[in-house]
Amino acid sequence: MDDATQVGTAQVGTAQVGTAQVGTATKASGQGVARSRSLFDREILAQALAGSVRKLDPRVQVRNPVMFVVLVGTIVTFVEAIAHPSTFSWSITIWLFLTVVFANFAEAMAEGRGKAQADTLRRMRSEAEARRLRADRTEERVAAAELARGDLVVCEAGDLVPSDGEIVEGIASVDESAITGESAPVIRESGGDRSAVTGGTKVLSDRIVVRITAERGKTFLDRMISLVEGANRQKTPNEIALTILLAALTIVFLPVVVTLQPFGRFSGASVSVVVLVALLVCLIPTTIGALLSAIGIAGMDRLVQRNVLAMSGRAVEAAGDVQTLLLDKTGTITLGNRMAAAFLPTAGHTEEELADAAQLASLADETPEGRSIVVLAKQRFELRERELAPDHEFVPFSANTRMSGLDIGGRSVRKGAAESVRRWAVEQGGTVPEGLDEAVGQVARAGSTPLVVADGPTILGVIELKDVVKQGIKEKFAEMRQMGIRTVMITGDNPLTAAAIAEEAGVDDYLAEATPETKMELIKAEQEGGKLVAMTGDGTNDAPALAQADVGVAMNTGTTAAKEAGNMVDLDSNPTKLIDVVEIGKQLLITRGSLTTFSIANDVAKYFAIIPALFVATYPQLDTLNVMKLHSPQSAVLSAVIFNALVIIALIPLALRGVKFRATGSAAILRRNVLVYGVGGIVTPFVFIKLIDLVLTALHAY
């Protein structure tokens, strides 16, 4: 597995968690919300310890039916231990109590990690004054907290933007590192898709007038804080379904254990209440019950570490279900700029001649396309940028002429759209060489852009400008296909160009000449067929589609409208990250499913420990079932209870990190997880209960 695919494994203990992405590597995230902490961060551990005691409040416990039963069981054994004190009943009581504490600890750990991030954010919240514009355009100084929606404020170099808003006037460079962790300033200007500013960011140059769009307490920063804190975390649909299953399993084990009392009495055995409670706690799915909410919180946390903010847990879960990814061509699939790829001379001219003229025509062209022509000429023919005679004059590109070039010493070199350059050459007295149209057509058909180069009346040939597909993206799409996800490329290009790029990038389908309307239609059509759709977008005209999509990831550089419409925001504004989001969503569900399986599979060994212990006094022959050869009935029961409690602690790292995820087909994933968590879940407790029993025996506890 290479770096680009290694997504499910956040490396715990190191600061760098976001792994390298396709095409654009995410930075080592040391700032902003993207800060990750070691699993055993001392500060978080201390807070979690306090939290695990605070959460003993029955009002908190009752929200988790499984652990509530354990708490009630603890109280029962506690009363029993007081009434009939013995080392055994006190030991059981203490370990049952610890089971509850460990569960609280797991949840507090997960929450603590979110809280630590929230604290960092909170420190950045500006308490500064705002310069509000009165109706008569004079300024007044007010506290940022007093700002209301629709107020106009002025920000100049050095000012903090007091709240979320939209620039109505001016252009400025803004330092958004507080939010994104990205230290390079970004340009924000009025009008268009780059007009949104976020509260807490800093204006570095110029002067802008901002219309406030969010009140205090409802800004983007505020929302981020409450999200990473998990303050009003709501259970997601799958989590609810799983909670129901766990509750059902808890309910059914209640009569299983309670009826043992009359069954035992009928058989002439007296069954101790303490042992029955111990059996109940061992049978109900405490492992997953204890870790369930931690898994959910940690899933959100993993997203935040990759600089993606999900507006709800539901969105994260939906990401795992996505079957269609709509990906914008530019920036996601291709690098965004067309690059010169080949020189195609017309008959009678050499490639070098053409390259030379093309380079000359592009020397003054500062666009990425122009630079790429210069670079290609250099690479192919060692043509260096040259010193130009002083009498040269650049002819810049204009929408009218649709070409650019250079006039030097009576020589005029031009490059540009085929039609325009042709016409210009003919005007200069030249003729259109044979084979030019064919070459132009060939380039266009391959999905590239043809530029024709003319030196005065002589047309030298065609430059092929190609959309460059990001490295590694094809492999990524192949993985997606393995996971059953269809990738659709969205582009404004004509169908010919789109088809060629789609082919090269290995996407499953493409939408050419896309408009917001056709995009919306596509989403609806996919959803109609029962599929969940994910997309990225940044423009205001993307907003309806972002809202319609099941997972809509808005770019942080995008407009407020886009961010409001989507259910996730990518702070790095890297559309490729959609793929990571899907994997995190899947990993979240897999972790829950695997630990549930593990939890249930554990019951087998616990039965073999406790049932013989329970009845061996009445039916000595039942000792045959004591396959682990545990020392005594009491050590057997206690060993099972201790294992049950310790396994929660042992699995906290797994719950927080998520189980390993590989982008392969469902059958392979299932086979692996059934083997590790199902079969492993049956075997593991046999080993560890025996070990605990050996330790207890060695300590002469029993």
Added chain:
Amino acid sequence: MGFLWTIVTLVVALGLTWRYLGSYMAAVFDGRVHFLGAVERPLYRALGTSPDREQTWRRYATSVVVFSGVSFALTYLLLRIQGSLPLDPQHLGAVGPALSFNTAASFLTNTNWQNYGGETTMSYFSQIGALMVQQFVSPAVGIVAAIALVRGFARKESTTIGNFWVDLVRCLFYVLLPIAFLAGLVFVGQGAVQTLAGTVSIHDAMNGVTQTIARGPIGFMEAIKQLGTNGGGFLNANSATPFENPTALTNWLSIYLMLAIPFSLTYTFGKLVGSVRQGRALLAAMVLVFGVWVGFTSYSEHQGNPAVAAAGIVHQSTGNMVGKEVRFGDTSSALFAVASTQTSTGSADASYDSFTPMGGFGLLTGMMLGEVTPGGSGTGLYTMLIYAIVAVFIGGLMIGRTPEYLGKKIQAKEVKLAGLGSLVMPLLVLVLTAVAVSVHAGRIGPLNSGPHGFTEILYALTSQGNNNGSAFGGLSGNTPFYNVVGAIDMLIGRFGIMIPALALGGSLAAKNVVPESLGTFRTDNTMFVGLVIGVIVIIGGLTFFPAISLGPIVEQLSHGKFF
């Protein structure tokens, strides 16, 4: 017939039946079979319905409950006034209220638990008019409920899941009546008694005693008894008597009939949801569990009786013959018994009480698995689908998608209903057994004490809770206590699962279908078969392990000690 030969012929016959009866039933419930249209249409008119008038799951369930309520009232009434009705040559008189209550509940739930001896309690009129009628309609209700659930999978964004009355009529006229008629001819042809002439008295001059030989309209009742997974025989000794089960061929036919519909319904399921592979996966899970249990139980019975061994006779070449019909022997009786307990039939050609502890364990645990391998008529399929949904949910999470089965998302509501459907039986059986072993009326029931006595009570309530009706024996069941507790057990065991199953059908039918892709959780491969078996065995095992260990396990570990 040798045991191996029996198995081979059964596999071949059932394989063909699975394929052809399965697709035929799919055609019947799709409304593509019409050869009895002349009978069908007037019936629909009389019932005030028509095939176009589809029902929501609530209407469907209400119809089931209303129909079962009427069945109950009618059966109860006929038994209570039996003395005033014709066809009572023995003048048996009215059946008592508690027994009538238990029997009515027993036959309407397809359980056929019998707290009576047929020949000494029921008139011919009751046997035919009350009991045999229920033996036709109660499996039909089970089958149509399963079909309604299957429609939930097959349909897309639909509010309805079929019409109960239409399904019921089609099931009776196109499936149960024709097959039962043909099978009845074979039973009678082989020598099963079919007469209304009453008992005969025979004077045995050699011993100087007069014997009364019971007779009756037995042959045709025998056919539906097995075909409808009913199990309630005309005579007390059930299929162990030559009058019900005269030859090796009828013994084979009995086993075949019990298994025919429950297995074939998996094909019907596959056909209706558009992928036979899906049905084959469920079939594989059923066959594997069934096969293992047959092997285990036959092996245990073939080992000989531990008590006899303890007495010094170690080599018992005939296996454990205590309580066996000499005509059928150890392994064949074990096969019959496993087929009977795992199809919720409950008929018997041997005394289960006299099985070895591990043989009895095989029968008891076969029922504790929830009657899904292959289970009763229809009830087996829908309970199996409930377990499959639980398997899909856990397995689906493990691949990182909202779990889906046949394109239907399994969400909170489905988990709730599947959880209810799969846990109601263990809960019911354990609680009622606890009641029975705690109160005096319950404790005096079993003939034996200790673990065997415990097994007798547990077996009775497991059998009734699973609507099986198989009797372990040794329990005096015809007491007010066991009559009432048993009836409650049977009614909750039936409707506590059937109604959630219908609700599932309604909930699934309303959903859109998620298209299949490489990322879809596969429900037609070996892995899924394994997961389903895992869920069945783990739910059954985890809930019943403590109880089982106090019954047959202790007994087995006691090496032939009597209790």
